[in-house]
Amino acid sequence: MPDAETPARADALRNRELLIKVARHAVAELGLGVSVNEIVRRAGLGQATFYRRFASREELLSAVLGDVLDEVLDGLRQAAEADPAQGLRDALRLLVEHQARHRGLFELLNDHPGAAAEVHADSQARVREQLRRIGERAQEAGAMHPDARWQDLPFLAGSLAATSPSCLGIDADDNLTDRLLGTVLAGLRTGTARV
Amino acid sequence: MPDAETPARADALRNRELLIKVARHAVAELGLGVSVNEIVRRAGLGQATFYRRFASREELLSAVLGDVLDEVLDGLRQAAEADPAQGLRDALRLLVEHQARHRGLFELLNDHPGAAAEVHADSQARVREQLRRIGERAQEAGAMHPDARWQDLPFLAGSLAATSPSCLGIDADDNLTDRLLGTVLAGLRTGTARV
DNA sequence: TTGCAAACGGAGAGGGGTTCTCCGTTTTAT
DNA sequence: ATAAAACGGAGAACCCCTCTCCGTTTGCAA
Structure with a gap:
């Protein structure tokens, strides 16, 4: 546990950053269920080091997911400013690609078991907010039928993201998602x- | 292990049927990862009884999945005979609903980790065969655009099935899948x- | 009715995994 | 050089799994 007063040592800071970086990739690949064991193995560190830098597994996961959600939110805000038809396209594509490439994000946004729904509930609400804006603009512009609902966009x-990781089966088809x-x-x- | 010669005892037969029935529900609910422990607990039997009736966990899973696949196949064959537009509708709805209600089937058809892809590969091939027929008929009838591919139907x-189980989030929305x-x-x- | 093979349930062996801690050693920074 | 802090690995304590052993009970046929 780091002393809040004394300035942290260089190696401690380095390892903290390393763990976050490694965890980002591990959560993207393996999902929210990724173990501390797996993360420290990939980082080449000991488990004790992990628990000296983070109070718990959940604390690190939360940090990683916060970053990814911010990224998504940035993209959606841009899509909400763009041409309505293009913005709808971009928003859906962004959501699909991010979730397809980041299993942890997918699990969080789709309430998979093991994902605490309340984690970053604020960011998740902001995602919905942007989608509402994007959907309504698309409807006004005729790019989305009035019967369709923005609530269904996520x-x-x-x-679509759910199928992406499992394209292995019938044919290795790069354009399936498209x-x-x-x-x-x-x-x-x-x-x-x-x- | 039952002696192939002597006629099985009544309680043994009863328990075998019970295990299959219970496993069907358990696999639908919990997926292919369901444990023997869970199945026998639900059946109110001991684990040894399970292993006296089935050589392994996989043997029972295979039996259960075979039944479900047969059910799906029957429905698809009917859809392939019906009016082309209606048949496409029926086929998709059938696939979505079965997968949404049966997590084990979903995992098998979507190559989830833990699902042996080769299990009932013959039935899976027949499913694709029917879908090809349904897709081609729909295209001829104008219910499916020539650019769309029957290969994408599964x-x-x-x-769509992937989202169904996770409707809990935003609103308990019965018509989402529809x-x-x-x-x-x-x-x-x-x-x-x-x- | 009785005898015995067969089926039974529960305990446990033996494997795996997990989160998190203790402790002797090494590194950092003064 | 020294002392505080960070380090890695071992391991505690827990969970769950598949599958087997064994003493008891049950079904069935003589």
């Missing part, structure tokens, strides 16, 4: 078909 | 938007 993005995204965008513009 | 279904399905069907008819 679900659609999560849906095609599915195109299909969904077309559906959003046209409006839902009666089922 | 991914779309898996995508709406997303409608959006996807509209997109399939219209053809993919450039991304």
Whole structure:
């Protein structure tokens, strides 16, 4: 446990940064369930070092997820300023790609078991807020049918992201996500078909 | 291990059926990772009884998944005979609903870690075969744009199913899956938007 | 009714994993 | 040089898993 008064030692600071960097990749790859063991193994450090820098596993996860959420939020804010049709495209694509590349983010945004929903609830609320703006602008511009709901956008993005990691099966198809995204965008513009 | 010659005892048969029935529900709820422990606990039996009826955990899982796949296959065959537009609808809805209600099936069809892809590979191939037929018929009838691919249908279904279990978050929304399905069907008819 | 094979449940072996701590050693910075 | 702080590895204490052993109970046929 670091003494709040004395200035931290150089190696301590270095290792803290290293752990955050490594954890970012590990959470992206393995999800929120990643173990401290795995993180310190990748960092080439001991477990005790981890617990000297962070109070718990959750504290580090929270830090990592905060960073990623901020990144997403920045992108969405830009999409909300852009041309409405393009902004909708960009927003969906951003959400899909980030979630497809970052399993931890996917698990957090889709309430997977093991993800504490209240972690960064504020940032998650801001994500929804931006999506509402993006959806409403797209509807006004005719890029999204009035019947479609902005509330469904995160679900659609999560849906598409869910398939990305599992493309291994039938064919190694790089454009799968692009095609599915195109299909969904077309559906959003046209409006839902009666089922 | 049962003696192949002597007729099985009534209680042994009863317990075998019970284990299969309970496992079906457990796999639907908890996925392929469900433990023998959990199954026998739900069945009110001992673990030894389980291993006297089945050679391994995998043997029971395989039996359960075979049944579910057969069910799906039956439904798809019907959809492949119906009106092409309706058949596409029915097929997607069937796949989504079955996967949404049966986590084990979802994990198998979407190559989740822990799912042996080769389990019932024959049935899985037949599923794809029916989907090809359904997709091609829909395209001929104009219910699916020529640019859309039948190969993407299982991914779309898996995508939508993936969100269903996690509707807890924003609002308890019973029609979410219906709406997303409608959006996807509209997109399939219209053809993919450039991304 | 009785006898015995078969089925039974629970305990536990043996494996894996996890989070987090203790302690003897090394590094840093004065 | 010295002392405080950081270090790594071992391990405590817990959880869960698959699968087996063994003493007891049950079903069935003579």
